[in-house]
Amino acid sequence: MEQRPIVAELKGITKRFPGIVANDNISLQLRKGEIHALLGENGAGKSTLMNILFGLYQPDEGHIEINGSPVVIDGAGKAIELRIGMVHQHFKLVKPFTVAENIILGNEPTKGATIDIKSANERVKQISEQYGLKVDPRVKIEDITVGMQQRVEILKTLYRGADILIFDEPTAVLTVQEIEELIVILRNLAREGKSIILITHKLKEIMEIADTCTVIRRGKVIGSVSVKESNERQLAEMMVGRSVSFQVDKQKSKPGKPVLEVKDLVVPGEHGKPVVDHVTFDIRAGEVFGIAGVDGNGQTQLIEAITGMRKASGGSVKVLGKELLGTSVRTVTEAGVSHIPEDRHKHGLVLDFSVSENMVLNNYYKEPFTHKGLLNYKAMDENAKKLAEQFDVRMSGIHTEARSLSGGNQQKAIIARELTRDPELIIAVQPTRGLDVGAIEFVHKQLIEARNAGKAVLLVSFELEELYGLSDRLAVIYEGRFMGQMEADEKNEEQIGLMMAGNAMGAAAGHTG
Amino acid sequence: MQRLNQIFTKQSTYVPILAIILGLIVGAIVMWMGGFNPFEAYKAMLVKIFGTTYDFGEAIRQVTPLIFTGLSVAFAFRAGLFNIGAEGQFIMGMTAATWVGINTDLPWFIHLPLAVLAGGLAGAIWSGLAGWLKASRGINEVISTIMLNWIAYYFANFMVRVVMIEKGQNRSQDVLPSASASIDWLSALMDNARVHWGTVIALLCSGIFYYILWKTRQGYELRASGHNADAAFYAGINVKGSIVKAMMISGAFAGLGGAFEILGVFKSMAVMNAQPGYGFDGIAVSLLGGNNPFGIVFGAILFGFLSYGSQGMNFELEVPNEIIRIVIGSVIFFVASHGIVKWFLKPFFKKRREEKKGAA
Numbered sequence: 001m002e003q004r005p006i007v008a009e010l011k012g013i014t015k016r017f018p019g020i021v022a023n024d025n026i027s028l029q030l031r032k033g034e035i036h037a038l039l040g041e042n043g044a045g046k047s048t049l050m051n052i053l054f055g056l057y058q059p060d061e062g063h064i065e066i067n068g069s070p071v072v073i074d075g076a077g078k079a080i081e082l083r084i085g086m087v088h089q090h091f092k093l094v095k096p097f098t099v100a101e102n103i104i105l106g107n108e109p110t111k112g113a114t115i116d117i118k119s120a121n122e123r124v125k126q127i128s129e130q131y132g133l134k135v136d137p138r139v140k141i142e143d144i145t146v147g148m149q150q151r152v153e154i155l156k157t158l159y160r161g162a163d164i165l166i167f168d169e170p171t172a173v174l175t176v177q178e179i180e181e182l183i184v185i186l187r188n189l190a191r192e193g194k195s196i197i198l199i200t201h202k203l204k205e206i207m208e209i210a211d212t213c214t215v216i217r218r219g220k221v222i223g224s225v226s227v228k229e230s231n232e233r234q235l236a237e238m239m240v241g242r243s244v245s246f247q248v249d250k251q252k253s254k255p256g257k258p259v260l261e262v263k264d265l266v267v268p269g270e271h272g273k274p275v276v277d278h279v280t281f282d283i284r285a286g287e288v289f290g291i292a293g294v295d296g297n298g299q300t301q302l303i304e305a306i307t308g309m310r311k312a313s314g315g316s317v318k319v320l321g322k323e324l325l326g327t328s329v330r331t332v333t334e335a336g337v338s339h340i341p342e343d344r345h346k347h348g349l350v351l352d353f354s355v356s357e358n359m360v361l362n363n364y365y366k367e368p369f370t371h372k373g374l375l376n377y378k379a380m381d382e383n384a385k386k387l388a389e390q391f392d393v394r395m396s397g398i399h400t401e402a403r404s405l406s407g408g409n410q411q412k413a414i415i416a417r418e419l420t421r422d423p424e425l426i427i428a429v430q431p432t433r434g435l436d437v438g439a440i441e442f443v444h445k446q447l448i449e450a451r452n453a454g455k456a457v458l459l460v461s462f463e464l465e466e467l468y469g470l471s472d473r474l475a476v477i478y479e480g481r482f483m484g485q486m487e488a489d490e491k492n493e494e495q496i497g498l499m500m501a502g503n504a505m506g507a508a509a510g511h512t513g
Numbered sequence: 514m515q516r517l518n519q520i521f522t523k524q525s526t527y528v529p530i531l532a533i534i535l536g537l538i539v540g541a542i543v544m545w546m547g548g549f550n551p552f553e554a555y556k557a558m559l560v561k562i563f564g565t566t567y568d569f570g571e572a573i574r575q576v577t578p579l580i581f582t583g584l585s586v587a588f589a590f591r592a593g594l595f596n597i598g599a600e601g602q603f604i605m606g607m608t609a610a611t612w613v614g615i616n617t618d619l620p621w622f623i624h625l626p627l628a629v630l631a632g633g634l635a636g637a638i639w640s641g642l643a644g645w646l647k648a649s650r651g652i653n654e655v656i657s658t659i660m661l662n663w664i665a666y667y668f669a670n671f672m673v674r675v676v677m678i679e680k681g682q683n684r685s686q687d688v689l690p691s692a693s694a695s696i697d698w699l700s701a702l703m704d705n706a707r708v709h710w711g712t713v714i715a716l717l718c719s720g721i722f723y724y725i726l727w728k729t730r731q732g733y734e735l736r737a738s739g740h741n742a743d744a745a746f747y748a749g750i751n752v753k754g755s756i757v758k759a760m761m762i763s764g765a766f767a768g769l770g771g772a773f774e775i776l777g778v779f780k781s782m783a784v785m786n787a788q789p790g791y792g793f794d795g796i797a798v799s800l801l802g803g804n805n806p807f808g809i810v811f812g813a814i815l816f817g818f819l820s821y822g823s824q825g826m827n828f829e830l831e832v833p834n835e836i837i838r839i840v841i842g843s844v845i846f847f848v849a850s851h852g853i854v855k856w857f858l859k860p861f862f863k864k865r866r867e868e869k870k871g872a873a
Contacts, residue, residue, distance in 0.1 A: 329746065333748075353740060357733070361737070362747075
């Protein structure tokens with residue numbers, strides 16, 4: 001390996017929080033023009049470490065050197081001064097402002113007493129072109145896609161002269177297409193001499209773009225490896241601490257009685273055009289039914305209509321023969337439906353509630369959690385302890401607020417709650433979003449186990465691999481309509497790709513070739 | 514002793530205490546700049562509150578309605594609603610209790626409870642109206658409760674002036690003695706201070722507040738709806754029903770406060786020249802108490818004692834009312850802005866941390 005100069009070095013960083021050592025004597029070297037991946041499970045301490053580098057936390061022990069000289073980074077301002085920039089997972093943008101206005105915010109070029117927006121636009125455009133970001137400085141943030149917004153965040157750091165860029169799980173919010181574009185951008189940045197730290201738990205991306213990978217497990221560095229000399233399996237093992245299987249073991253399904261029957265379901269959209277358009281399918285006991293499709297093609301509305309959260313204008317939804325359309329969410333739940341929702345912060349959890357209270361979010365009113373109208377906290381706590389142990393939800397205690405859990409552990413908490421309610425039908429929307437490989441493996445195993453135990457599973461995912469791995473049958477949704485249903489088999493991959501782009505099943509066959 | 518030490522070193526305990534002290538210091542500076550001796554003034558305030566049994570009883574009287582309205586605002590807040598209408602609900606409670614107090618002739622053990630309940634119910638209905646508007650039509654409760662305050666105010670004046678008027682006076686007829694909530698024996702002991710059962714009920718209500726929210730299934734639903742209505746909806750909770758229920762319970766607290774202000778203190782309802790302000794003070798009290806039912810009791814005591822005691826500063830030293838309001842305002846300001854207090858404390862903490870480090 002060529003020896004490029006070291007631009008940043010963390011030496012023996014230790015950071016303690018009450019009850020937990022987030023970073024334990026961590027050392028890390030970042031070289032110029034390098035893409036350095038920081039790999040670790042949810043809650044391994046990656047974000048804490050980067051927040052220390054960006055000056056948001058102070059280390060309890062250890063120090064940081066930038067370009068060979070020790071520095072104290074006591075705030076984001078100081079970090080920017082040292083040419084460190086961070087692209088957060090949740091963007092910090094002012095939505096009604098334009099791209100250029102957001103970028104110059106806090107560092108506005110002025111002409112007399114007014115902001116020189118013209119030269120700002122020029123400057124933004126110039127940087128944008130230099131790194132191939134293709135961002136129009138004049139459009140408003142609220143009018144552009146998430147992927148574009150992320151580029152604005154990148155531009156913001158570049159505008160402030162950052163040479164070291166920290167990316168906190170940048171692909172978590174992106175579509176497949178956008179991820180590919182981001183990868184090109186990251187390569188451009190590295191080529192221009194920027195040093196990049198990439199926080200992630202997606203092995204594929206690391207293999208694809210990173211030069212070096214430092215693996216952290218439970219706050220400690222397990223090792224730094226050159227990506228070229230490593231492979232996915234090795235990295236996964238380093239991260240999780242045991243060997244991980246990427247394949248889901250599953251026998252052929254033995255479908256039983258129909259559990260969910262959806263017929264001609266129509267959900268009206270805002271502009272008259274239905275967002276779910278005459279969708280018909282059924283799922284039998286012991287079967288995983290996957291719905292593939294690009295995000296925003298009616299998946300959300302379909303699931304909400306089935307679970308009673310959204311009004312449908314026609315059709316029928318039956319669970320075990322009982323008509324549920326037009327009833328309430330509670331009736332659907334009572335009929336034996338579990339729902340792992342797409343948006344865990346909006347729907348899945350009450351973030352200000354304790355983990356214990358969240359674990360009973362949809363059966364709090366039942367015995368033993370409620371006894372004669374009164375809450376039984378003891379039963380709730382026991383339940384939470386049991387589920388946390390069973391599903392390895394890591395936290396400082398069951399009475400901590402759900403807000404303080406890491407994203408992956410929040411998701412595990414939801415999955416624990418939904419899978420242990422003894423449902424007939426499990427609706428899982430993006431169940432592994434934001435999880436690391438160890439947790440993904442676990443969730444997949446749980447879903448397959450539920451299926452083997454005779455539950456029906458409805459899986460919505462944007463990751464084809466997950467759909468192939470778990471589903472027995474697949475449907476592709478496009479603009480609210482099912483383009484076709486088939487056996488879940490890699491052989492159908494090309495056809496599925498075409499259907500996701502809007503070609504119906506019969507027509508797709510004609511297009512191949 | 515260990516435990517006691519723990520309580521006093523807990524941030525939630527000493528921050529409010531320090532906040533009060535800081536507020537008093539700022540108040541002292543203001544008085545000193547205005548040419549008054551702050552020590553004399555604070556002494557006069559303490560004497561006014563604790564000097565005689567009469568004054569002490571009256572100070573408690575001042576505190577009581579604030580507990581009710583503070584609980585009212587906080588309960589709605591816990592369910593994610595901003596009830597600006599405690600004022601109107603309080604007025605409706607006063608009006609209903611007055612009407613029942615004047616117009617029904619029953620033995621006291623029926624009459625008094627009936628009048629109190631009428632007040633609570635009137636408050637509940639009044640706020641329930643705003644809750645229903647929000648649940649069914651999505652109308653923002655801040656706007657609807659402000660409007661309902663005005664309607665309640667004019668309606669109450671109409672009732673007093675036209676329906677319940679005492680001839681030749683600017684107030685209603687007296688409520689019958691059978692509807693009096695005064696504690697006569699205690700009042701006699703305290704030199705006729707107007708102490709009444711409302712104080713006991715107010716304390717009871719703070720317990721009820723806690724019990725409903727944290728002990729019952731209903732409370733779980735209200736809190737879930739308040740913290741995250743989307744998640745509550747996902748969980749199958751009837752969010753709209755929760756809005757109406759939370760508003761009604763909130764309004765009931767305010768209505769009870771209004772009822773006791775009439776039945777325990779004034780015995781008749783005067784024509785109001787402006788909205789009396791109990792509900793608005795309730796917002797400050799609920800803020801002081803951190804929306805915690807027991808915190809609110811302390812918040813109400815602080816607020817009530819300051820306003821009552823300040824009369825002493827006015828009377829003894831002729832400190833103008835405006836400066837007194839500044840003193841009260843600065844105390845509330847510091848209590849409400851914990852952040853500032855912690856900022857003041859920062860140097861001390863730093864020292865302590867370093868000491869710890871040195872020891873380790």
